[in-house]
Amino acid sequence: MITTPAMPKASKRRRKTRTPNVNHRPPVIASKLKVTEIDLTPGKEHMACPDCSTWVPITGMLGTPKLVPHHTGRAKAAERRRCTAGSNRQITIDVQADAVRTQLVEGAPTAASRRATKVLPKPKVKPAPAASQIKPAPLSAEQVRRVFRQHQQQCLACKGEVKNRDGQLLPCPDGERLAVTFLRLLRQEPKRQAVREFFARERRRFDRQYAATAPVKRASEWAAVQVRVSDADAARKVLPRGDRPADGPSLPQEPQDVEAYDRRQAELGRHARTGRPAEEAPAQPECANCGTTELNFVRAAAAGWRQVLRRTYCSRCADRFPNWMRTQF
Known part of the structure; x- marks a missing residue:
């Protein structure tokens, strides 16, 4: 039995050594x-x-x-x-x-400050509306009065502490404009209150009128719907099985010419049993539904004949199928 010697590992470093050896490199x-x-x-x-x-x-x-x-x-x-x-x-x-x-x-x-901080998502702020979409809020006398009082407390000219070289007090244009606006709104407040009361009365009257006419309107709408539903049911009963109540042509469940359809199916089965190649098949195309024939496939393609599920249909019979089922020759 051959044993592989273990690879020597680094030894533990002693803290104190008693060797007089000194490295020749600079300290x-x-x-x-x-x-x-x-x-x-x-x-x-x-x-x-x-x-x-x-x-x-x-x-x-x-x-x-x-x-x-x-x-x-x-x-x-x-x-x-x-x-x-x-x-x-x-x-x-x-x-x-x-x-x-x-x-x-x-x-x-210092090292802790250089570490990456947690990424906080930015708050989603709605975009500011356009200038044409901004609706100015109507001013009231009380709002202008509060702004005027706040301006008087901060403005030195309104307090009488600003004078010119002749010692005369300088007027404050901002304070004067706010005072004029406050007096104008205070005079117009009775008229504004009357307009607000008028619109409130009209709103209540409209709500009462709408609540009174809602049942009658709902009954008339339901009566019109019932007439349309009854007409649709009657039209659906008149249509044969497989037809659809639509403006387009219906999709027949059975061929219109049963004899031509049986003859065509028998001919296709005979070709499948005899194993004749495709070039020996009859050159005249024949509709799988009504049995209509055409001189050749070129004239049939020009006349709008299509193939549906690997069967040939004339233009009239092919229109009864949806577009995704019809393919050209």
Whole structure:
């Protein structure tokens, strides 16, 4: 039995090492690293290796700080391959642990603000009506009075605080226009009220008249409908079976010329039994319903003959079928 040796995995990185080996490459400056690439928590100093981007413990913090020998992959999971360029590399700690922690805390809100926010649907707003569709609202004396009072409270000219060079008070054209409009509407209010009452009385009178005439109108409409329904029933009873009560020609259920139809069917059956080719069939077309014949198919096509369900019909018999069933030769 042949056993396959297991592939060696990356070993666990020791936090403290007692090796005097030092990497010949220049040391890594801690102040030039990003805040997210180094952790100077006392007793848990770690740093991302600049060569393999693997988080590696820092040893020798009291003497010569350097990265511990490590593999490039994750411990106990990845392939066992030593990071030769980054192992035992010296580190120059020129920053304080508190400063690194402060920068990391201050950068967290900035990173959170860069994240995509939830997309909120825009409210559906109805399109604004055209200028010809806008109906102006009628003004009332009370509305103009409220606008006038609000204008007086905000306008300095209406309060008497604006003067010219001669010391005379300057009038306010807006306040004067609102006052004139208010007085005009106040004089017209009795007439407007009378017009509104007149239209209200007419509306009530129309509603009463409509309610009184509605039953009579409904009865007359129903009587007219009953007459049309009875006429349609009578016309339907007069028509033979298979016909339709319409303006167009009816569709017969049985052939009009039974003898010609039987003769045609017998001839078609004889052709099917003898197996004669199509060129030996009779050259004169014959209507499958009425038995009418034509000299040839060219004259039949010119006369409006059509094929319905692979049968030949003259123009009169073919018109009784719908258009989607009729095909030309």
